Amino acid sequence: MKKILLLLLLISGISEAQIVNIPDANFKAKLLAANTLNTIAKDASGNNIKIDANNDNQIQLSEALTVYELNVFNSSIVDVVGIQYFTNLTDFACANNQLTSLNLSGLNNLNFLNCTSNRLTTIDVAQLPVLDILYCDRNLLTTLDVSNHPSLTRLACTFNQLVSLNLSGCTNLSSLFCWNNQLTTLDLSDVIMLRELSASINQFTDINVSNLHNLQYIYLDNNALTSFDATNLPQLNSLYLNNNQLTELFIKNGINELSGETAFSGNPNLRYICADEEELEELLSRLPGMGLTNVNVNSYCSFTPGGDYNTITGKAIFDSDNTGCDASDLAQPFVKVKINDGTNQGATFTNRTGDYSFYTQAGNFTVTPEIENPTFFNINPANAVVNFPLVDNSISTNNFCITANGVHPDLEIAIAPVVPARPGSNAVYKIVYKNKGNQVLSQNYGISFFYNQNLMSFVSADITPESQIPSSLNWSYANLMPFESRSILVTMRINSPTDPNPVNIDDILVLTSSISPQAGDENVNDNLFILNQTVVGSYDPNDIQCLQGDVLPPAQIGNYLHYLIRFENTGTDYAENIVVKDIIDPAKYDLSSMQILGSSHAVEARINGNIAEFIFQNVNLDSGGHGNVLLKLKSASTLITGDMVSNRVSIFFDYNFPVDTENAETVFEALSIAIPNLDNSVEIYPNPANEFVNIKAATAINSVEIYDVQGRILVTSLFNETSAKIDLSNYSSGIYYLKIKTDNGSKVEKLIKK
Numbered sequence: 001m002k003k004i005l006l007l008l009l010l011i012s013g014i015s016e017a018q019i020v021n022i023p024d025a026n027f028k029a030k031l032l033a034a035n036t037l038n039t040i041a042k043d044a045s046g047n048n049i050k051i052d053a054n055n056d057n058q059i060q061l062s063e064a065l066t067v068y069e070l071n072v073f074n075s076s077i078v079d080v081v082g083i084q085y086f087t088n089l090t091d092f093a094c095a096n097n098q099l100t101s102l103n104l105s106g107l108n109n110l111n112f113l114n115c116t117s118n119r120l121t122t123i124d125v126a127q128l129p130v131l132d133i134l135y136c137d138r139n140l141l142t143t144l145d146v147s148n149h150p151s152l153t154r155l156a157c158t159f160n161q162l163v164s165l166n167l168s169g170c171t172n173l174s175s176l177f178c179w180n181n182q183l184t185t186l187d188l189s190d191v192i193m194l195r196e197l198s199a200s201i202n203q204f205t206d207i208n209v210s211n212l213h214n215l216q217y218i219y220l221d222n223n224a225l226t227s228f229d230a231t232n233l234p235q236l237n238s239l240y241l242n243n244n245q246l247t248e249l250f251i252k253n254g255i256n257e258l259s260g261e262t263a264f265s266g267n268p269n270l271r272y273i274c275a276d277e278e279e280l281e282e283l284l285s286r287l288p289g290m291g292l293t294n295v296n297v298n299s300y301c302s303f304t305p306g307g308d309y310n311t312i313t314g315k316a317i318f319d320s321d322n323t324g325c326d327a328s329d330l331a332q333p334f335v336k337v338k339i340n341d342g343t344n345q346g347a348t349f350t351n352r353t354g355d356y357s358f359y360t361q362a363g364n365f366t367v368t369p370e371i372e373n374p375t376f377f378n379i380n381p382a383n384a385v386v387n388f389p390l391v392d393n394s395i396s397t398n399n400f401c402i403t404a405n406g407v408h409p410d411l412e413i414a415i416a417p418v419v420p421a422r423p424g425s426n427a428v429y430k431i432v433y434k435n436k437g438n439q440v441l442s443q444n445y446g447i448s449f450f451y452n453q454n455l456m457s458f459v460s461a462d463i464t465p466e467s468q469i470p471s472s473l474n475w476s477y478a479n480l481m482p483f484e485s486r487s488i489l490v491t492m493r494i495n496s497p498t499d500p501n502p503v504n505i506d507d508i509l510v511l512t513s514s515i516s517p518q519a520g521d522e523n524v525n526d527n528l529f530i531l532n533q534t535v536v537g538s539y540d541p542n543d544i545q546c547l548q549g550d551v552l553p554p555a556q557i558g559n560y561l562h563y564l565i566r567f568e569n570t571g572t573d574y575a576e577n578i579v580v581k582d583i584i585d586p587a588k589y590d591l592s593s594m595q596i597l598g599s600s601h602a603v604e605a606r607i608n609g610n611i612a613e614f615i616f617q618n619v620n621l622d623s624g625g626h627g628n629v630l631l632k633l634k635s636a637s638t639l640i641t642g643d644m645v646s647n648r649v650s651i652f653f654d655y656n657f658p659v660d661t662e663n664a665e666t667v668f669e670a671l672s673i674a675i676p677n678l679d680n681s682v683e684i685y686p687n688p689a690n691e692f693v694n695i696k697a698a699t700a701i702n703s704v705e706i707y708d709v710q711g712r713i714l715v716t717s718l719f720n721e722t723s724a725k726i727d728l729s730n731y732s733s734g735i736y737y738l739k740i741k742t743d744n745g746s747k748v749e750k751l752i753k754k
Contacts, residue, residue: 020059022082030072031059042069044088061085073097073114083107094118095135104128111151115139125149136160137177146170157181158198167191178202179219188212199223200240209233220244230257231274234307242266248655249273252299254307258282265290272655274301296657300579303604303615305359310388312339312358314398316350316369318482320440325401331355332402332483334596336370347607349596362388369400372595373522376408376438377482404482410437411480412526413447413515414547414597416564416630418489421535423503424496426459429531432598432630433477433515434485436523442478443517448730449473449490450512454501454718459491472730485598494535501718507535510716514730524732526560530714541568541626542659544582544649546666554668558637560593563664565614566628567651575621579652580614580629586636588645593634600627635668643668679745684738688752695724699743707737728753 022028034040035050043049043066051063064085072080074096083092084106091112092104099118104110104127111132115123120139125131125146133154134146141160146152148169155176157165162181167173168190175196178186183202188194194212200221207225209215210232217238220228225244230236236257241249243266251257252274264270270292275283277299287295316335317325331354338347341363347370350356358367368383384398412434419428431449435441445467451458453471465473475488495503503509511531521527532549547562565582569575584591594612596605604615614629621627635645644667650658681698695701701719704726714736717726726738736751 018060018062020061020064020082020085022059024077024079024081026075027072027077027080027082028059030075030077032057040071041067042091044068116156153193231302231306236260238262239264246270247272250301251275251279252301252306254305254309256282258286263290265292267292270295271657273297274299274655276306296655298579298652298658300577300615300652301655303577303617308391308393309359309361310391310394310396312360312365312367312384312386312396312398314356314367314384314400315354316356316400316402316483317354319401319403320481322403325399330481332481334485335402335483336595337400338368338370340366340368344609346609349605351604352602360388362391364388367398369402370592371402372436373408373410373438376405376410376436376522378403378405402482404438407439408437408522409439409441409517409520410435410522411441411515412436412523412597413513414529414562414630414632415449415511415513415531416547416562416598416628417531417533417545418564418566418600418626418628420539421456421492421494421503421509421533422537422539423494423505423535425494427456427492427494427533429490429492429511430598430628430630431488431490431513432485433480433487434597435480435482437521438482440482441480442476443515444476445474446477446516447475447488448512448514448516449488450514450715450730451492452510452715452717454495455503455507455509456492456494459493461491462489487598503535505535505537508716509533509535510713512715512730528714528732532713540662541566541570542651542661544647544661544664546645546647546664548666550665551667551669553670554641557635557639557643557668558590560632560634561645561666562597562630562632563647564628564630565649565651565661566626567653567659568626569621569623569653571653571656572623574623574625575653576618577652577654578616578619578621578627580616581650581652581658582612582614582647584610584612584633584647585645586610588636588639588643589647590634590636593632595632597630597632599629603629635666639668641668641670679740679742679747681744682740682742682747682749684740684749684751687749688754689728690754691727691729693726693728693738693751695726695738695740697722697740697742697744702741702743704741705739706731707739 032052036048039048041049041051051059051067053063065088067086068088069091070089071093073093077097087106088109089107090109092110093114095114095116097118099120102115102120102123108129110128111130114135116135117138120141123136130151131149132151135156137156138159141162143164144157144162145166147166150171152170153172153174157178159180162183170191172193173191174193177198179198179200181202186207192211193214195214196217198219200219202223204223204225214235215233216235219240221240221242223244225246227248228241229250231250231253234254236253236255237260239257239262241264246267247269256279258279273295280297283297315331317329317331319325319329333350333352333354335350336347337356339358348356365386366383369379371377380401386396388394414432416430416432418430421427450472463475466476467474495501497504514528531547544563544565547564565580591610601616601619606613644665646663646665648661648663650660652658683696685694700722701724704717704724706714731753733753736753738749738751740747
């Protein structure tokens with residue numbers, strides 16, 4: 001009898017040990033209410049189940065283990081003690097209750113947790129190793145640590161009081177909703193799979209999404225962001241940045257997020273947007289509707305396309321020893337290379353190291369070097385055909401070997417006034433000379449620079465002249481390679497208005513440069529360059545000017561015009577990147593003729609349609625620093641007398657509004673040499689002349705101007721005597737015109753130079 005009694009007591013104790021202790025009456029009632037007709041509890045197959053299977057109004061351990069999904073929302077529960085025995089639980093929803101704490105230790109299989117709309121001040125999910133989805137919105141959380149949960153893919157913690165959020169180790173998090181908190185920082189460096197970021201109504205001043213290449217949706221309204229960079233987000237579809245403090249926005253990423261949902265109104269200080277080229281026009285049209293009317297929009301925050309792209313690159317190499325292009329041969333700068341995809345075409349120029357690059361999408365492309373004197377050279381291959389079936393960041397390298405075709409020496413020279421002439425100040429001139437032929441050239445005393453010693457004096461040169469006489473300087477050059485440009489900077493002091501030979505504002509200074517040997521040169525017309533420079537008082541440091549002047553005879557139609565573009569950093573800090581944008585009128589210019597002669601800094605030049613861009617990347621130009629680029633471009637051959645060509649550029653300094661230059665205008669009209677008072681006393685002799693020509697008049701000779709047969713003024717000399725002697729030794733044989741001004745009038749005489 002005692003044995004039977006002991007056995008009954010043992011069975012009773014075991015039975016009671018199997019009952020799960022659930023102190024909260026509302027929690028227990030909810031569990032007991034589960035049945036097959038509601039969705040409170042589900043088994044492993046997702047079927048609704050009754051937890052209290054034996055109807056004893058208790059939850060046994062064995063009954064708790066049958067539950068895989070549990071939903072106890074909206075039940076006035078303040079405590080879920082007992083939940084730790086539901087160890088097979090994968091989904092637990094306890095939203096809309098009155099929980100202040102939540103202990104879920106032991107639930108190693110839990111992957112879904114919804115505890116939204118409680119009174120939680122903290123939540124510990126460290127013991128939930130396979131947690132996939134966590135909803136803890138509308139609580140009282142100030143911190144949340146979900147670190148080291150690589151299984152977590154979705155987190156919603158909106159409407160809390162979070163000041164910190166630890167996401168380290170959440171390498172598979174796809175969606176993050178943390179809006180309406182008090183977050184000031186957010187480290188997203190580990191959440192590399194994130195597709196959706198909703199973090200509006202916080203206190204962010206900066207947020208870094210640069211490594212989130214899968215991000216598609218961003219909601220960051222109502223923060224304090226001053227800058228936002230979406231450059232590395234090639235899948236971005238929606239971007240909301242309304243009501244921040246943005247000054248800069250970067251959305252150049254290879255995708256048009258404007259086609260999705262994008263808005264950034266309520267940013268009155270926004271001054272710069274960098275976007276993809278195809279977005280610029282739409283952006284400009286949208287901005288007024290967002291109340292943004294003073295925003296600089298361009299694509300110059302970077303100089304490669306955003307997102308994914310392919311690259312065609314290579315070198316242009318000149319075979320100087322006729323042994324084939326090899327390591328001993330140098331790649332050449334400023335060689336134009338064209339690209340054509342069958343519909344559109346563009347061009348670039350090799351840089352100072354002889355490299356060129358094109359950035360493309362998928363398609364078939366033909367790449368062809370375009371040389372100023374194409375008959376002088378053979379190019380192998382003549383072109384390169386590149387096929388990119390996909391946009392997958394492929395790189396196609398295509399080098400071109402250039403060899404001489406026959407013997408063709410051809411030189412050119414120009415003078416660029418990089419610092420203008422002002423009375424009593426120093427002027428700086430850049431003498432640029434280039435080998436357009438196919439021979440390596442050298443010449444002692446081959447470069448000459450002529451000036452009026454009565455009006456200016458030589459100060460210095462960055463290359464010491466090898467000879468110097470009044471009114472001229474000379475230099476030698478050696479081993480000037482085909483395609484190579486070199487330059488010499490010369491500083492001259494301009495006379496002041498109080499000097500014996502005064503120089504005043506609006507006076508014309510004539511400077512001449514020449515390069516030899518002229519004998520055998522294929523094109524002698526560009527071996528001599530005459531600069532007619534107007535003396536100025538103040539000047540705009542950012543400008544473009546046609547070096548041939550503002551009036552040219554009709555005979556010059558279709559010939560090259562030289563343009564000097566000057567820029568100066570007038571800001572208070574250095575300029576990292578500078579872009580010169582030139583929109584060229586195809587009705588007035590031959591776009592295919594553009595050539596670069598030189599630049600102050602390394603430049604990447606590209607032509608797309610009728611837009612030429614000269615990119616000075618990483619130039620770091622100090623405040624007050626200067627730069628320039630010298631190019632030449634033919635006027636259209638279809639122009640007629642009276643037509644005018646006009647060119648202006650926009651100069652971009654980093655993210656500032658562009659500086660737009662004045663127009664450089666040149667009119668083609670007949671040279672006017674009208675003589676109001678004819679002075680018949682003027683005589684010139686000998687004529688024809690060899691080295692010198694003498695001039696005599698009855699009254700004092702004031703000036704002598706020499707014109708070539710095309711009506712271009714070559715030099716102006718000042719005198720104050722009744723006789724003068726002109727040195728012609730540096731002029732080529734041919735016909736010239738002398739315009740002599742005296743106290744009594746003027747006279748024009750034709751002169752033949754032997």
